[in-house]
Every structure is written in C-alpha cells, then in structure tokens.
Amino acid sequence: MLKVLMLTPHLDVVGGTERQCLKLATALAHHGVETTILTMRPTEHSRANVPADIAITRLDSPGVWVRRMKRYLRAKRAISPNYSEGRAGVAGNQPSRSFLRELGSLVGHKIPTQIDEAFLERTITRLCSATDVVHLHGVFWLPMLRATARACRATNTPYLVKITNEPERTWRSLKADPAAVGALSTSSGIITVNKHTQGYFQCRFPHVPTHFIPNGTDIPTQSPVAPIRDVLFLGTLKKQKGVDVLMRAWAMTKCTDGHRLLIVGDGPERRALEDLARSLGIEPRVRFLGLRHDVDQLLARRRVFVLPSRWEGMPNALIEAMAHGLPCISTSVDGVTDVLDDGKSGLLVEPENPKALALALDRVLTDHAMASRLGGYARARVIQRFSILAIIKEYMQLYEKFLVRHPNPRLG
Amino acid sequence: MCGIAGIISIDRPLGDVRDQVLAMVGALRHRGPDDTGLFAHPRAVLGMARLSVIDLQGGKQPIANETGRVCAVQNGEIYNYRELRNALSARGHRFQTQSDTEVLVHAYEEYGLSFPEKLTGMYAVAIWDSDRERLVLTRDRLGEKPLFFAYAHGCLLFASEMKALMRTRADLDLTVDAAALDEYLSFGFVSAPQTIYLGIRKLAPGHTLVVEDGQIKITRYWVPDLRPPAGRNEAEITDEIEELVERSVRRQMNADVPLGAFLSGGIDSSVVVAMMRKVSNGPIRTFTIGFDDSAFDERDPARTVARHLGTTHEELVLDPDIAEILPRLVAAFDEPFGDKSVVPTYFVANLARQHVKVALSGDGGDEVFGGYLSYMDALHKERRAKQIPASLRPVVRRMWHVYPSGAPAAFRLRKRGYNAQDRFVASSFVFDPDAKRQLLCGDVRAKIVALDPLYPKARHFVGCPTSDLLTAIQWNDLHHYLPDDILAKVDRMTMLNSLESRAPLLDHTLVEHGLGLPRRYKIWGHEAKVALRKVAARYLPQEILTRPKQGFGLPVKAWLSTSLARLVEDTVLGSPLRSTGWFRQAALERLVRQNRHTAAGPSNRLWLLLCLGLWLEGSARC
Incomplete structure (x- = not known):
C-alpha cells in the first residue's frame, strides 16, 4: 500500500x-x-x-x-x-x-x-x-x-x-x-x-x-436551467482580483433592467469599492454580500460568474463555478488561460479593460443559448480535467x- | 561549429524579436564568422552564426525539411550523418544538401523526440516544429557543445553563450547565485544546470528540453551504460579498444576544410595522432606549445611523437603577456572560471587556427581510461582505510563527527570520517570549508556556510550503477569536471579563435567501453590508463610510454608574483573584490603575501580569486 x-x-x-x-x-x-x-x-x-x-x-x-x-x-x-x-x-x-x-x-x-x-x-x-x-x-x-x-x-x-x-x-x-x-x-x-x-x-x-x-474540485450535481439574472463575483476584495474594473464595466453594460451584480467576499478594498459603486451611480444594481459560508448554494443558482483578475495562480473559485455549469467571464492572464478556452468554455477579455468586459457581459446576459453552451462546455471541461x-x-x-x-x- | 540563439514564446504569439535574435547572433560571431542565418515564425525566432566545415556552400542554416515546417539550427558536428542519411533516404526522406544539419531535421521527423539517441557527435541543436508548435533543444551526451537558456515573461531564450542572452531586452535575473559562488570557490567552475546567475541555466549534457503545449519539459536521454569488454585476454581487449578509437578518429576526420591535431606528448593526444596516421595517408599537421622553463616544457616528447609518426609539426614557445590576455580569456566564459589551463589551450588553438580550421584533441582520455593522479590517490586512501577492521570502521567514522562542525579546522578533522567517495570530492576542493569560513564575511558567508559543501560534486554519484570506487569517481568526473571544466574550457578557447576542436576519445560508445573496463585495465600499480597505454605501445616509441605524467604543468606561481603581480594587486586586493563585500580584506592580503613568500604558496586559490575579480570587473563594465 x-x-x-x-x-x-x-x-x-x-x-x-x-x-x-x-x-x-x-x-x-x-x-x-x-x-x-x-x-x-x-x-x-x-x-x-x-x-x-x-x-x-x-x-x-x-x-x-x-x-x-x-x-x-x-x-x-x-x-x-x-x-x-x-x-x-x-x-x-x-x-x-x-x-x-x-x-x-x-x-x-x-x-x-x-x-x-x-x-x-x-x-x-x-x-x-x-x-x-x-x-x-x-x-x-x-x-x-x-x-x-x-x-x-x-x-x-x-x-x-x-x-x-x-x-x-x-x-x-x-x-x-x-x-x-x-x-x-x-x-x-x-x-x-x-x-x-x-x-x-x-x-x-x-x-x-x-x-x-x-x-x-468536487463535481456538484447540475443545477436546473433557468434564465440568468445575476452576475456573481467571488473572491477576496483586493487589487489582484480587479473588482474595480468589473464595477466600471458594470456601469457601461446595456443590460440594466433587473440584473444585479453580487459581490461575495471581503477584503482591504471593500470600502473603496463601495465608494466607487456610489460614484459610478450603480449602487442600486450592486450588492456586497460580504463573507458568506454558503458558497455552494450561491454557485448553484443560474448566474454569470465573473473573475476580472489582474493576475492569478490557480483560480479555485473559477473552477468551482465552472463545475456548477455557470457561464464564466475572466481575463487572459496566466492561470486562467490554462482553465478557460476563450469562446468555448467561457469568455476571456484583456485585464484592465472595462469596455471589453462590459461587451462580454452584454453578450452572455442577452444570448441565453450562448450562456448555456458556455456553461455546458465549462462543466464538461472541469469534469474532464479538474475533477478531483x-x-x-x-x-x-x-x-x-x-x-x-x-x-x-x-x-x- | 557555430553559435546558435533563439527566442520562443511559450504559449502566445511573439512580438517582433528578430532584431533581438540578430543582436544575440552578433554576440556569437566569434563562434561562426562565415555566415549568419535567421528563421522566423509567429511563435519562434531562431538564429545562428556559422563556421563552415562540412558542405561549405550548401550547409547554410537554418535548414528546413521538405515542407518547410520543421526547421533546425545546430552548433557542432554529427559524425554519423552519412549512416543516418542513408537510413533516412531509404525511408523516403529527400535531402537537398550534403550538410549534417539537414540530417537532424529528417531524423526528428522520423524518430520524434528520441532522435538524439540516434546521433553520434558533439552538438547543441534547436529544432522548431511549426505543425506541433514545439521547440526541441538538445545537447550532446558528454557536453562538448554548450547551451544556455533562460525564462522570462513567458518566453524561453537560448544561446550558445551567456553573453548572447544578455544582449536581449529580456529582464533576466542576473543576481549572483550564492550556491554557484560556493561551487566556484570549491572547484573552480560552476556546473550545469547552474550558472553564476540565478536567472540563467545550462542545459545539462545528454538532456533534451521540449517546449510544447505551454509547458517546458527537460528529460535525460543518455545515461552511460557500462560495457564490460567482450575480449577475454589482454590482446583481445586492446584490439577492442583500438578498434573503437580508430573508428571514432576515422569518423571525426571528415571535414571539407584543413584538419590537424593538438599534440602534447602525452598518451591521449599521441594515440589520437597515431590513429590519424593509421587511417589517413595524407599529411597530418600537429601543434604543440611549450615554455622556456624546462620543468613545464612538453615540446620534446611531442616532437618525438611527431617525428615517429611523420606529421608536419608546428610548435610555439609561450612567453605571453599574460596580464594583457587573461582578462580577455576570462571574459569568454561570462562567468567565473578558474582553470588555469585556459592559457595554454588558448595559445595552442591560436597556433592551430593559423594553419587549419579543425583540430582533433586527446581530451577525455584521463576520465574515460582512468588517468588522473587523483584517482590513484583515491585508490591508495581506500586501501589504507581498509586496514581498519570492518567492524570498527563505522565507529571510527562517527568518531570524527563528534567534533563540532563550526569549530576551527572542523573540515580537516571531520573529513577523516568520510566514506571513500566523499573523500574524493573533498580532495578536489580548492577552498575547503575551513578556508571559506576564513575568507568570506557577512551575508554571503552565512549563506555559504549553511550549504552542504560536497553536494555540487557528490550528487553525481547518485545513479552510478557500480560500487567500484574507481568507476564511480570516473563516472563523477564524467558528469561534473569533464563537461563543465575541461570541455567548457576547450569550447570557449577554441571558439575564441574560431577553431573547431573535436575529441575522438569522447565518442559515447568508447566512453561506455572505457568505463566498463576492469580495474586492472585502468590503473595497475603505478601505471594509469593501462588499456590505452597498450594501444599506444603498438604505435609509439617506448620513451613516450614510460614518461611520468606531467599534469598541467604551468608556471602559475611565477606568473602570479611577476607578470601578474600588478593585476593581482588591482583585482584581488582592489575594488572588484572589495566592492562585493563578500571577502575579508585581511584574508585576501594574507593569501597574496603567502603566495609571494612561501615556496608552496596557495597559487591555486589566488588564481581563482584573480579570475573571479576579472570576471566581476568585466561584468561591471558591461
């Protein structure tokens, strides 16, 4: 043995x-x-x-x-x-x-x-x-x-x-x-x-x-298919994760009715980010949920998962979101590119580019067929390569x- | 014989780096003054500077396959290219040139990543496969040709010499590696895969590096396979060795340019020249250098061999302005290198280059056939250790380790408790741990004292398939001293003169047979290299065979206190070493004083520090 x-x-x-x-x-x-x-x-x-x-x-x-x-x-x-x-x-x-x-x-x-x-x-x-x-x-x-x-x-x-x-x-x-x-x-x-x-x-x-x-990662059971309303970010609120870029992008998106941006996690940048949301005038459409212990339940709902990182090692949160079959948007940095294939199992945009991120968000939020396809591929990819x-x-x-x-x- | 260089992006398109690769190739022009070439692909740019030796017109590099999708650059020679070419042509590969480099491309297509196993020669090769987007770097089995690489910003950079890597705009980590500095102070050179810089590495001999699918993999493709002789008696074994040497010399005499040989009057180079005479009827040119001081002069025996074999012999009496030439020689290595035989090697290469473009040498004979005095010494010590009853040995060994490791002269006492292999490693120290403790200060001292002083050399005992002490230390030298001291020195010094040097005694089959010989065919009593000596006896006069081994006789001690005295004053005691803050000034001064005033002064240690100082001065100027 x-x-x-x-x-x-x-x-x-x-x-x-x-x-x-x-x-x-x-x-x-x-x-x-x-x-x-x-x-x-x-x-x-x-x-x-x-x-x-x-x-x-x-x-x-x-x-x-x-x-x-x-x-x-x-x-x-x-x-x-x-x-x-x-x-x-x-x-x-x-x-x-x-x-x-x-x-x-x-x-x-x-x-x-x-x-x-x-x-x-x-x-x-x-x-x-x-x-x-x-x-x-x-x-x-x-x-x-x-x-x-x-x-x-x-x-x-x-x-x-x-x-x-x-x-x-x-x-x-x-x-x-x-x-x-x-x-x-x-x-x-x-x-x-x-x-x-x-x-x-x-x-x-x-x-x-x-x-x-x-x-x-463990592979969860597939969540039921439902129209997407929310965008989800999970991670420590620090510069590396690029949440400020996400906020700017959120202010530029065309999908304004009923869509919310959920930010889960805490960190040194939280205060600054809340101020930024206020100054961008998107406060009503952004919710800071703080540190949550029910990550699996949060991921089990139909949402778009966004990870706008400036750099990454191995983004566990992204892999978990993909395992849940969520359509994911992230940045083309080392660590992420090993996980996501652009256009296939998710969308990749340049880091530090709110405009591109906004476009990607619009695409996923409006095109339900594409969102499901991305999610499906993502889940398959995780099962094949990243399952425990x-x-x-x-x-x-x-x-x-x-x-x-x-x-x-x-x-x- | 050339210089190669290139930049490869690991997983994304490369910007325009052609000018950078051209700059790299520019830094390698002394290795290949005849021609330059460049290959560009969105993910890879390969460049080379060529010294034309085989197929002068058609052998331009980079060279591609039939479709242009696989492209190769090479530094070195493939000696079995004719056999390979025939085999590959029979399998449908079409060749456009007569060059040996083209064989690499087709061999890669045919055999995939295992193609280096088919090659016999000295080479550093880079192959780019556009279809698979794959880069293959490989280095010959014994390490005759150098290959350095570095990783920066998602790119892999490689080159034949470090100076080329430093010409790029890549932000390489050029911090001095304390472990490499430690190895330099211990042995006088830095061995693969380390270099003196943290951010640059050497590809170890017999290894292949593959970049594919965003990953870099380094694997070893050759481990010496010890081959016991098939012959049953002395005559048969001598025949066997002679046949192997002859085959190797015959293969290596293939060149489209004038060819000669270095001749020192020792057994190794004399056997090589004797075999050249045996396989060729044409004139053979041989080259020797000597000194006026008869204690170091080898011209007489060399002349005897040359006369006996009927070669066209050239000799040069060396009276160099050593203070002027030494900084240039040290700079050729791009890292500290303390083997003093760079001086004669440079001059003999310089002499040979005036007459020929390729020269054969006897390098490797001592490692392969067991010729060093240190081997005899190790065997002698082993015999002495065996006089202690076996049951007491572990106790005696442990006893020495009771002495605390940090106390004065700790190493001198504790090494008595070493086993035979570690004792061999310890015997090759220039600065032993006790001396380093006295020499160094500050942060560097703390770092170096914490390291295992034996590790850089002793690690090569791992994987040695035999328990025979002599074979194990030969094995060790073959992986440590030979590639990174001897062969590095020969490569840089000959390339500095744009001369190609070839070592027939380092044919890998011959090496495997040499290592596999029983001990009595290596060292017997006071006779070393027994098997090779038997071969030599068939072709050379008796006086050459019975001459005692001279080693590298150089009047270094005299140089250091006369023509180099000024340089020592400026470099060792002056700003280059002082500004690093690594050394205790009092210890340096004591070394200089001892060398000047005592008969058996520490000239080796002083030479090492002088070369280190010259390298520091040179690298600060860059």
Missing part, C-alpha cells in the same frame, strides 16, 4: 493550499492510499473536517513559534473575519499578501527557528520511516521546506514540493536563501498548478522534473514512480 506523508504548515487558516491538501488527502484515502498529514497543532475544527482514515500528526513543538503563531492567529481572527473558523467563503480562502508577509516575518525571522527546524526535522525523519513519498504543500514557510529536505535526504525518501503561489513571488522569497533553493533542487519533483509556473520553475531547476497538476478524480489519478501515477527506491550511495 502506498504511504504518503503530507506536510502543510497549518490546517487552521483555511486557504486554497490547505483546502487542496485536505481535499487531496481525503480523495487519496478513499483510493486506499495511507495518508498522514503533518501540520501544526490542529484545532478541533480542522480535526472535524478530516476523515477518520487520515492520520494527523500534531506538531507539538516545545519551540516558541507554535505558541507565537497561535497567539498571532488568535489576534488575526479577532480583527478580521477572513481568518474565522468554519467553512470559510472563498474570500477567506486566499490569505492576503500582507498576511503572508507578516506570517513570513513572524515565523521566518523574528523567531529563533533553529531549534524549531531541528525539531521539525526530527519529526519528519521519524515519520519518513513509514512513508513512500513526502508531499509538501506550498513553500511560503521556508523552515518547513528546509527541514523536509534534510529529513528526506537523510532517510533517502523522495519528496515532492507543490508551488501554489505566484511563481515570481515564490522565487523572490526562495532565492534569498540558498538552503531553500537547495531543498528544491534536491527534491524528486516540483508540482505546479499552472503552466506558467511549470515553465518558470522547470527553467530554474532544470534537473528536477516539474509537473503541471491543477487543483481539483482526474487529479487524483495524476497524483497516483506520480507517487507510484517513487515506489521503487534507489539506493543512496552517500549513505555508505
């Missing part, structure tokens, strides 16, 4: 990476893979979300960082609903950049990581003895990357590293630390969630096989390559 050890810094902050990790672990467990997740001390909530057949190893470190981290997260939860517990909405799924930066500065620099890294390394080494493959989700916490590399090298265990952030940003944080770069270059494989990242990392680590395996079953198959193929262990001559 294949034994996989998954590492993720935290299950508490329900971000895209962590949610994918959990989803993958669950699906793998159903396929008879023995999965262990190593994470920081999980809360009762994350424990409740994990199926019983996945073992969670607590990282009860005597080190300072766990306590500090908990205190930090507690403080964060108190001030921002983004980090609340519970099945967070999409808005909470993407930890904001400032959050990551703070997290980095907190765990990477201020805290004496030396002791903790050693502890982490010992823990991973211990778990490696009963593991075929180690899979590290995300590299935004470098001590974990370094500890994994050292532990796996010592025990001759293959380890895979999944890169979930934007490649440029990830590389910038990596390259300052040769040990972290070394950790990636001795890995058995790098997994990326979009093609741009694949090329980017393959060129930086030419001797490490770099794979493109997108994030997977398809993704699992790719991962299983990848893991199975490592079942045959090569002897390590350095251990002589």
